[in-house]
Structure formats: structure tokens, C-alpha cells
Amino acid sequence: MALHKDFPESPHAILDPAIRWFPADEALRESSAEKLMPPLVPQLRRKVKEWRDSGYVGATDASKALLNWWFNTPHLLPKADGTMAEFQYYFAQREALETIIYLYDVVAVRDKFDLMRFDGSGAVSAGMFDETWRRFVVKMATGAGKTKVMSLVLAWSFYHKLYEPESELARNFLVIAPNIIVLDRIYKDFQGLRIFFEDPVIPDNGVNGRNWRDDFQLTVHRQDEVRITRPTGNIFLTNVHRVYAGNDIPPSPDDDDTMDYFLGKRPSGATTDSKVDLGMIVRDIDELTVLNDEAHHIHDPRMAWFKSIEDIHNRLKQKGAALSLQVDVTATPKHNNGAIFVQTVSDYPLVEAISQNVVKHPVLPDAASRAKLVERKSAKFTEKYADYLNLGVIEWRKAYSEHEKMDKKAILFVMTDDTRNCDDVKTYLEGNYPDLKDAVLVIHTKANGEISESTSGKSKEELDKLREQANTIDGFDSPYKAIISVMVLKEGWDVKNVTTIVGLRAYSAKSNILPEQTLGRGLRKMYPGGIEEYVSVVGTNAFMDFVESIQAEGVVLERKPMGEGTEAKTPLVVEIDKENSKKDLDALDIEIPVLTPRIYREYKNLSDLDVSALGHQRVLYLQFSEEEQREIVFKDITTGEVTHTTFLDTAGIADYRSVLGYFTQTIMKDLRLVSGYDVLYAKVKAFVQDELFGRPVDLESPNTLRNLSELTATKTLLDTFKRAINALTVQDKGDAEIRDRIKLRDTRPFVAKDQGYLMPKKSVFNRIIGDSHFELVFASFLENCDDVLSYAKNYLAVHFKLDYVNRDGDISNYYPDFFVKLSAKRIAVVETKGQADLDVPLKMQRLRQWCEDINRVQTDIQYDFVYVDQESFEKYRPASFRQLIDCFKEYREATQ
Template identity: 80%
Template sequence: MALHPDFPNSPHAILDPEIRWFPADEALRDTSMDKLMPPLVASLRKKVKEFRGSGYVGASDTSKSLLNWWFKEPHLQMQADGTDTQFRYFFAQREALETVIYLYDVVGAKDKFDLMRFDSRGAVSAQMFDESWRRYVIKMATGSGKTKVMSLALAWSFYHKLYEPDSELSRNFLVIAPNIIVLDRIYKDFQGLRIFFEDPVLPDNGFDGRNWRDDFQLTLHKQDEVNVTHPVGNIFLTNIHRVYAGEDIPPSPDDDNTMDYFLGKRPTGGTTDSKVDLGMIVRDIDELMVLNDEAHHIHDARLAWFQSIQDIHNRLLQKGGALSLQLDVTATPKHNNGAIFVQTVADYPLVEAISQNVVKHPVLPDAASRAKLSERQSSKYTEKYADYIDLGVIEWRKAYEEHQKLDKKAILFVMTDDTKNCDDVAEYLEGRYPDLKDAVLVIHTKNNGEISEAASGKAKEELEKLRQQSNEIDSLASPYKAIVSVLMLKEGWDVRNVTTIVGLRAYSAKSNILPEQTLGRGLRKMYPGGVEEYVSVVGTDAFMDFVESIQAEGVELEHKAMGEGTKPKTPLVVEVDNSNEKKDIEALDIEIPVLTPRVYREYKNLGDLDAGAMTFQPVIYQTFSEEEQREIVFKDITTGEVTHTTILDTAGVADYRSVIGYFAQTVMKELRLVSGYDVLYGKIKAFIQDALFSQAVDLESPNTLRNLSELAATKTVIETFKKAINDLTVRDKGDAEIRDTIKLRQTRPFVVKDQGYLMPKKSVFNRVIGDSHFELRFASFLEDCSDVVSYAKNYLAVHFKLDYVNADGDISNYYPDFFVKLSDGRIVVVETKGQEDLDVPLKTQRLRQWCEDINATQSDVTYDFVYVDQEGFEKYAPKSFADVLTGFREYKD
């Protein structure tokens, strides 16, 4: 049941259906398959792979544009330090949207009978579907970005309805959250439509000839806070407990108070005052899409939640419409018996998310550690489970100490069985452990794990305070370090800093709680990127047996020694080794001057571009058949992957303006130009028309458009203009001056991927992490050099980089590998390389120039450089750093 050996580590890698996780144990096929694998997913994955590989043939123009924008266009985002990084959606998020669009656009799947065509095992029947409307379920592991999927699906529906004449989708949305915690989280992302503009959800105006951002007009309504509503363009965000079908006379828009009209009358009787009938929301709305977050609630036709959505659908039917789509997203789309919803169309299981470091790795005590624990003979709850609580606190303390170095707060999460014992544990933690005094937050939940909202449980003001405290517990400003909860927080409590879970009870099928949900509260990661993170899980034997049952889902649980004297299971932290008494940090420190940038871009008017002065090889103009002319595709100039499809108007004639716009946008993005689109557009238009081909061409001709989709033409246009713009704008100032100094001993702690490292004696850092085996070998060599006083790896956290002009003529940044301080006082910057690339001589030349600039600016310390290639290092085996300076002084072509 292990993952395929070729399963990639990157969550961005495209996953072939043949290497996806599958419960390979045949003994499970007949007894547990319905609880492990969604029956429609295997077939759909293969179909969606074909759909993706075809360049989305069969999708509407709007869908193609959005898929290409989201998943094929480069998206740069500004970081806090002023640098740019590329934003990419996870493949799981991409596959979810591709599947939904494939089912809607290509298959036209409107109901259960259309979905049943993808049943690969013949085990699905119509009776397994309760709904009569279009409903798709997306299964994604906790922490893998379900909210992003919801935002993409919402934008797709909006634009599809706006731009496609026969669209059955919607520009009104009912977004349902299971509880107030999830509601707050979604509202934080959706408030002011933030997620749509901060993530690359909305294409740039002009992309494929549409004004996407200008056309995206939506108003967010939260719970009872209803603004002025329009027939279209509404997002109604509400708690699931307010979605109840009413039985009284429906409100009217003519009422003095129209609140009940838009959000439904407040029910009376057995429900609480917080619940509102939202079925009436559709009485004056002709189109609606429902999005359910944490949607495993909507599984039983007998429940009020399901009946309310059915009521919404029926009301739309009465007006000649229908519910356009119900899209459910959840980590656990399962019935009470554990069977997966048959409507599940995409699946990113927890085992894959853990493997790709999208979520934390669960770690359990090994057998020896568990053998030391026992339930004591006592009627007092905390005395009975003292061993388990104490071990949890020990593990939490170790994690807390490590994460504190990074200005992060580790959270302890304890699950009990009732409110009395919950309060007992909180009192025990605060009384026994000084570091938890006044730092324990108690959350009482109902029997099914949901946070209690009933007025009888807590006053409204107290609930609001609890809500805020639980949402802000990650913050260093929050006084809380531990949470004690009855049962567990079943879903939505998406705090990232839980490092230790302590379970003091067993769960049964009666509680309707799954092991994925138990672990889910501690799976969200604290740090960005692919750094391995861990959540330690301890508890009673019955609790641990329950947690370990998740191994049937393919999850491999790591076991380690726990308790006093054992090492913490945390990400690798690299920090200045101040606690090492054997090191003189001041003597080992290395100071690196920071110079003003030497290379810069002079933003001249792009009108100075001269096509006559550009050097390029003209492209042969080919003649294509009428059928070939209709398939206008663009391919990535390096990978050959289809990246863009032109927009055809209703007459079937390609619009050359969108093609030229695509070229102009690509050039501007790759060179990070912030203005000048209109000028560049005109230059590229004239270049294509008069110079690109061996003859002048008619831009209106479909044959010209087909020629432009050829890789040779695409590459020539983009590369020629990039080179010309770089030649026009990239300049060397000719000098530089010192603006700051980096002292290595002032570097803040940071986390790195779990990989090979060296414990150095001659470095201010506690670890030398090797990005390659050769770097570790070279670090070990420096340790043994008698003429080396100290050295350090140039980590990103050091913030030392050099600007240079790369092989493509672009301004780029370069991070040398090592700093070395020699016994004669010199400081040498070292570049090591296992495999050479085109930029190596350019980087080395820039490094030489930097040393010359530094030495010309000051005379206190001499700075030097050396390039060390792996092949030469292994061949000549230097014995000292002087040998390195002698034998590897220059870069050799």
C-alpha cells in the first residue's frame, strides 16, 4: 500500500493516474474499497489527463482562457522583503478545477446518470444519489487548499455565465460553512473579494480579449449583514445552521424589513435564535450556485441541511430554472458508515499530501515509549491519565523551544470526553506546569465535535470572545499555548501551530468522527515551502488504535522515542550557535559588505525599439489547411507544452489582437516591465506584419494566426523582443559603493528541508546544510584546512546576493555558495559547482567585479573569490585552501 516509487515530491508536479495511491492489498477490495477509493475517480483521472493533454479540447472559450491563465501563465507575487516569487497552484487544486470543467463543458454531466458513466467498478447505483440536481464533490486533504478551489470555481461560474451565451451556471453564490469558525476563516479570505485579487484568480484585462477584472462585479453578504442586492453578482456567505427550509408564508420584497426576504425568516420552536431560513433567498433570484466548505454534513436526505438545498432547487424549478451546481469540498466526504460519497469526482488523499509536504507528518511514540505509560487506578480523570498528559507536555515543550527560535508558538491540543473532564484537564495543566499558567483555552463542543453555539451553553458575548481567542491562538500576542476540548474540533479550526495532540478517549462509529478529522486539527503547516513539519500524537491505547486505523488509507505513521532526554521532532533549524560553549562566535563571524546595485534597468521609452536593428532568423511562412487553421495553439518555448489557445469569434475567425496581446504580456512579465503595453503591442504588431516571416503577411488571415502558433514563430517573437529590450535598457553603472554590512552572527534562525548536514566547528552556524553532496564534502574539507579560520554557507537568510546579467540578457540575482575567512585575514567568496550551466562564467565574472569594487572602496579587509568545480576538486584533491586558490583561481571554459 506504499506510494508508487515514481510519485513526485513536489505538490506542483502533474500526477499521472498510473502512479496515484491505491490500496494495493487485494484483501481490501471486497471489504473496504467503498471506504478507501471514490468509485468515479479512477476513470475521471484518465479522462481529465487526456483533456489536459489536448489543450482542453471541448471546453468553452471562457473555460480554456481561465485554465490557461490559472495553471500555465507565470504569476509573480511580491514578498515582504521586496523580492518576487512565482505563485503556482498545487496540482490537486488544478485537477479539481479541470475535472469540474471537464464534466460540465465536455461531458455535460447534469445529474447522477451522467456521473454513473464513470463508475469503473460497476458498484454504483442510482439509489446512492439522493439529489436530482448537478452535484460534484471534491475530496482534498486538510490543509491542501480547499478555499482556493472554491474561489476558482466561483470565478469560473461567474465568467462562464457572463461570457457564454448558453451557460447554465450562475453569477449568484450561496457559500455555506459548517460552523462559525469556518465562517470566519472564509470571510477573512472573501472580505473585499481579497482572495480573488491577491491570488491570480482574475486574469489581467486584455487577456484573450476580455476585460476580466472590470467585469468581475460581486457583492459579499455575510449572514444577516445583507447589503443592497442585485439580480446577479451576489455571494451569500452563511453558517450551515441557518440553512433550514421554512414552513410559514414566505416573506415579500414589499415588507418593511426585507431581511427575512433575503435570508429567510428566523425559525421558532426547537431551534436557537441564531438560525435563519435561507431557502427564501431564491424567490427573487433566477440563478444560484451552492458551494459547501467542509461538506461532509450534506450527506443524508433526511437532514434539514440537505432538504434546504433541495428546497432551493425546487423553488428555482418553479421559475423555469434549476440549481446550477452544488460543489462540495471536504477532506472526508464520508457517510456515517465510512463509505465515500459516490458523487466524489476528484481526490487528493492525505497519504499524497503528507508525501509532498503539503501537510505535517504525524509522529507517534514507539513501542518502548508507549510501554512506559499506563492508566492509573483513580476516579479523578487527570490522575488516571497523568502519564499521557505529562508525555504530551514534555513533547510540546521540546517543540515550543525549537519553534520559539523562529518567532513561532507551538500549540498543545488535548481532547477529552466531557465538559467536566475538560475543565479538570485545564485546571491540571495550569496548576502543574508554570509555563501553562493562564495559558490554557477551554473549548466545549457538542457530542458530534462541533463547537456549541446554543445560548444555553454559553452567553453570546462569551461565544464571540471564544471565537476570537480560538482564531488568534497562533499569534504571539495571544496568551494561550494550549487548547483543551471536549471530543475534538471536528472541522474548520484551521490553526497552523498545533505541534502536539493528546487524546484521552476512544472514538466510536457512534460519534461519527474519523481519524482523518482527529489528525486534521494538527496537520496545517506553520512554514511555507516544502519543509518537513511534524505533529506528535500521544494518548491512551484506545485513542492510539483509533488514530493508527488511518494506515488503511495508506498513511505511513512514523514512530519515535518520546519523553525526557529524547530529541524533538521538529523541522531542521539553522541558527547562530550561541549556546555552543566551544565556539568563539565573535572570532568565527564574517562580515560581508553590501554594495549598491551595479546593474540596473534604465526604463527608456519602448518607442526607441527598432525592428530594423533586431537580429533574428526569419521564419518560413507555411500554408495550412482550413481544418489546421482552426486549431490555433501556443506552446511553451522551452518545454513545448501547450500554454495558450486563441479566442475565436462566433464566425470562426481568429482575432489576431489577442495573439499579439499574448506576446506583449509574456515579454512584459518575463522582463518584469510595469508599463508600456500599448507601445510594445504596436511594435510587435509591426514586427509580425513586416519582418517576422520571409514576406509581409495579412494579420487578418487565419493562416497567419496558424503560423504564429508554431513554436518557431512564438520563440522568435518573444526572444527577439526580450533581447532588444534588454539591449536598450540594461546598463552597468560602472561603479558601486558600500551601503551596509552583513554580520553572519546577526542572522535570524530559519528552517530548512530535512536533508544531509554537517555539524561544523569553524562556523557561526549550528549546521551546514548541503544543497548537494559536493557542498557537504567541500564543507568537510574546509573544516580540515589549517589556513581556514572560519567559513559559512551563504543561506538565503543571510541575504547576500549579487545582481548580474544572465545568459538571456536579463537582470538576475546570484547567491554564491560559501564565505571563507583565512588566517591572513582575507575573506574569500567561493562558488562551487557540480554541473555547469551557461550562467557560470557570467556569475564568476560578476563575482570578480564585486571583489574589485569592494577592494577599491575600502582597504581594511581584502576580498577574493574562487570557483571550484567538482570534477577538478576530485581530480586534484587539494590539501589546503591555498591549494584551492592556486589551482582553481579562474573559471575554465
């Protein structure tokens, strides 16, 4: 049941259905396959792959444009430090959208009978579907980005209805949250349409000839603030309890029993708090799409949620319409008996999310550590489980110490069996551990994990404060470091900093709690990127048996030594080795001057480009058949992936403007040009019309567009323009001056991937991490060189980089590998390479130039450089740094 050996590490990699996880144990397949694999998913994955590989043949123009914008267009977004970084959606998010769009556009799914054709198990029957409308369920592991999927579905439905004349989708949206905490989280993302513009959800104006951003007119209505302002363009964001029809009344803080206000189902008592009748809203609109977050709570057709959505659907039918679409997103779409919802069309299981470091890795005590835990004979809860609590605190303390270096606060999460013992644990922790004094937050939950405040009679203000405390516990502004609850906060409490879970009870079947929901409170990651993170899970035997049952779903639970003297279960932290008394950090420190950039882009008027003198090789103009001209597919010139598709319209006329716009935008994105679209578009148009091919061409002809989609034409156009624009705009200032100085000992701590490293004696850092094995070999060489005083890896956190002109003529950044201090007056910058790339000579020329510049503007320290390739290093085997310089003198002279 292990993952396939070729399963990729990157969550962005396109996953072949053949390597996806599935319950390979035949015994499990026969006894509980329906609990492990959604029956429609295997066949849908294969069909969607074929469709993706075809360039989305059969999808509408709007759908294709969005899919290509989201998943085949590079997106550069600003980072907190002012730089730009490429943004990509996870493949799980991509596959979810592709599957939904495939089912709607290509298969034309209307009801359960259309979905049932994808059943590969033979076990699905019509009786398993309760709804009569179009409903899709997306299964994604906690922390894998379900809210992003909701935002993409919403945008797709909106534009499909707006741009496609025959569309049955909607521009009104009912977004349902299961409780107030989830509602607050979604509102934070949707308020002001923030997520749609901060993420690359909305295409730029001009893509495929549409004004996407101008046309995206939507208003968010929250809870009782729901007001109809227009017949379309509404997002109704509401708690699930406000959807209840008829006499089902939502909870209120003014109720006699407030147990359901914070996170619970509706009470039976009366209230006057609700001002919203969504049935009334539906009577005023003609189109609606429903999006359900944390949708595992909605599986019973007898419940009010189902009857309310059914009522909405029926009211729309009375007006000749229907509920356009219902999309549910959840990590655990399971019935009380554990069977997965048959409506599940896309699945990104926890085992895959852990493997790709999208979520934390659960870690359990190894056998030796667990054997030391004794359940004592005592009537007092905290005395009985003192060993478990103590081990949890020890593990949390180690994690807290490491994460604190990164300005992150680790959170301890303890689950008990009733409210009395919950309070007992709080008193015990605060009384026995000084660092937890006044730092423990208690939230009482009911048997099924929902919040209970029935015994406290808290006011609305107190409940709002409690909710705020639970939501903000991650930050250092919050005094709380631990949270105690009865069982588990079932859904919505999605803080990222839980590093340790202590479970002091078993789970009963009636609770309907699943292992992934238990672990889910600690799965969300604290750091971006592919860094491995961990959540330590400690508990009673009954609790651990429950957690370990998740292994049936392929999840590998790591087991490591825990307790005093063991390593913290945290990512690798690289920091200045201040705790090492054997190191003289002043002597080991290295100072690197920072010069002003030499290379810059002078944004001259692009009108200076002469398209008749670009020096390119003209492309042969081919004649294609009418069938070949019908669909025009553009592919990435390096990866071969489909990036843009255009079609003949119903009149048989192809729109060349969207194709030329695509080329213009690609050039601007690749060169990071922030303005000049209109001028560049005109240049591209003139170039294609008169210069690209062996003769002038008619842009209105579909044969011309078909020629443009040929790889030779695409590559010639893009490469020619990028080369010409770089030649026009990239300049070398010719001089430089010292702008700042970097002292390595001022480098802030940072986390790194769990990879090979050595513990250096001659560096200010506590670890030297190698991005390759050769880097570790070279670091070990420096450790043993008698003529090396100190050295350091040039980590990104050091912030030393050189601008240079790469082989494409574009401005790029280069990060040399090592700094080596040979004396107080001499420092060498070293570049190592296992396998040389084409830019190495250009990088070395820039490094030599930097050394000349710095030695000219200051004379206190002499700076030099060395290039070391692995093959030559292994051949010469230098015994000292002086010998290294002599051995590689030939290459140094070649760069003069």
C-alpha cells in the same frame, strides 16, 4: 499500499493517474474499497489527463482562457520583504477545477445518470444519488487549499455565465459554512473580494480580448446582512443553519439553550434572531450556484440542509431555471458507515498530501517510548492518565523551544471524554507545569465534536470572545499555549500551530468522527514551501488504535523515540550557535560588505525599439489546411506545455489581437516590465506583420495565426524581443559604493528541509546544510584546513546576493556558496559546482568584479574569490586552502 516509487515530491507537479495512490491490498479492495477510493475518480483522472494533454479541446473560450491563466501562466506575487516570488496552484487544486470544467463543458453532465458512466467499480447505482440537480464533490486533504478551489469555481461560474451565451451556470452564489468558525474564516478571505485579487484568480484585462477585472462585479452578503442589491453578482455567505427552510430556526445566543450557537446544529427552541429567509431571496433571483465548505456534514437527505437546497432547486425550476451547480469541498466526504460520497469527482488523499509536504507528518511514539506509558489505577482522570499528559507536555515543550526561535508558537491540544474531565485536565496542567499557568483554553464539545455551551449559559459577548480566543491562539498576543476539548473540534478550527496532540479516550461509532478529522486539527503547516513539519500524537491504547486505523488509507505513521533526551519533532532549524560554549563567535564571525547594485534596468521609452533592425533569423511562412487552422494552440518554448489557445469564431474569423496580446504579456512578465503594454503591443504587431516571416503577412488570416503557433515562430518572436529590450534597457552603472555590512552572527534563525548536514566547529552556524553532496564534502574540507579560521554557507537568510546579466541578457541574482575567513584581513568567496551551467562564466565575472569593487572602495579587508568544480576538486585533492587557490588559479586567470 505504499505510494508509487515515481510519485513526485512537488505538490505542483502534474500527477499521472498511473502513479496515484490506490488500495493495492486485494483483501482491502474486496472488503472496504468503497471506503478508500471514490468510484468515479479513477476513470475521471484518466479522461481529464487526456483532455489536459489535448489543450482542453471542447471547452468554451471562457473556460480555456481561465484554465490557461490559472495553470499555464507564470504569476509573480509580492512577498512580505518586498521581493517577488512565483505563485503556482497545487496540482490537486488544478485537477479539481479541470475535472469540474471537463464534466460541465465537455461531458455536459446534468444529473446522476451522466456521472454514473464514469463508474469503474460496477457498484454505483442511481439510488446512491439523492439529489436531482448537478452536484460535484471535491475531496482534498485538510490544509491542501479547499478555499482556493471554491474561489476558482466561483470565478469560473461567474465568467462562464457572463461570456458564454448558452451557459447554464450562475453569477449568484450561496456559500455555505457548517458553523460560525468556518464562516468567519471564509469571510476573511472573501471580504472585499480579497482572495480573488490577491491570488491570481482574475485574469488581467486584455487576456483573450476581455476586460476580466472590470467585469468582476460582485457583492459579499454575510449572514443577516444579506440584502439584495441587484439580480446578479451576489455572494451570499451564510451558516448552514440559515439555509433551513420552513420552521427550522437557526441558533441564537439569546436562546435558553445556547449549546449550538458556537459550533452546532439548529436547536428545536424558538428564536427571533433570524432576519433572513433564503427562500425569499431565491424568489428574487434567476440563477444560483451553491458552494459548500467542510461539506462532510451534508450527507443525509432527511436533514434540513438537503431539503432546503432541494427547495431552492424546485423554486428555480418553477421559473424555468434550475440550480446551476452544487460543489462540495471536504477532506472526508463519507457517510456514517464510512463509504465515500459517490458524487466525489476529484480526490487528493492525505497520504499524497503528506508525501508532498503539503501538510504535517503525524509522528507516534515508538514501541520503547510507548511501553513506558502506564495507565494508573485511579478514579481521578488526571492521575489515571498522568504519564500520557506528561509525555505530551515534554514533546510540546521541545517543539515550543524550537519554533519560538522562528517567532512561532507551538500549541498543545488535549482531547478528553467529558466536560468534567476536560476541566480537570486544565487544572492539572496549570497546577503542575509553570509554563502552562493561565495558558490553557477550554472548549467543551459534544459527543460528535461540535461545541457545547449548554451547561455554562454563556452570553453572546462571552461566546464571541471564546470564538476569538480559539481563532487567535496561534499568535503570541494570545496568552494560551494549550487547548482542551471533549474529543476534537470537528471542523473549522484551522489554526496552524498545533504540534502535539494528546488523546485520552476512545471513539464511539455514534460520534461519526474519522481519524483524519482527529489528526486534521494538527495537519495544517506553519511554514511555507516544502519544509517537512511534524505533529506528535500521544494517547491511550484505544486512542492510538483509532488513529492507526488511518493506515488503511495508505498513510504512513512515523514512529520515533519520545520523552526526555529525545530530539524535538520539528523541522531543521539553522541558527547562530550561541549555546555552544566551545565557539568564540566573535572570532568566527565574517563581515561582508553590501555594495549598491551595478546592474539596473533603465526604463527608456520602448518606442526606441526599431523592429526592422532586430537581427533575427526570419521564419518560413507555411500554408496550413482549413482543419489545421481551426484550432490554434501555443506551447511553452521550454516545457512544451500548452499556454494559450485561440479559435476561429462562428463567422470563421480569427482574432489576432488576443494572440498578439498574449505575446506582449508574456514578454512583459518574463522581463518584469511594469508599464508600456500599448507601446510594446504596437511593436509586436509591426514585427509580426512585416519582419518575423520571410514576407509581409495578413494578420487577419487564420493561416498567419496558425504559423504563429509553430514553435519556431513563437521562440523567434519571444527571444528576439527579450534580447532587444534587454539590450536597450539593461545598463551597468560602472561603479559601486558600500551601502551596508552583513555580519553573519546577526542572521536570524530559519527552518530548512530535512537533508544532509554537518555540525561545524569553524562556523557561527549550528549546521552547515548542503544543497548537494559536494557542498558537504567541501564544507568538511574547510573544517580540516589549518589555514581556514572560519567559514559559512551563504544561506538565503544571510541576504547576500549579486546582480548580474545572465546569458539571456536579463538581470538576475546570484548567490555565491561559501564565505571563507583566512585571516582577520583576508576573506574569500567560494562558488562550488557539481555540474557547471551556462551562466557560470557570467557569475564568475560578476564575482571578480565585485571583489575588485570592494577592494577599491575599502582596504581594511582583502576580498578574493575561488571557483571550485567537483571534477577538478576530486582530481587535485588539495590539502589546504592555499593549495586549493593554486590548483584553481587557471580558472581564475581565465575570467580576467
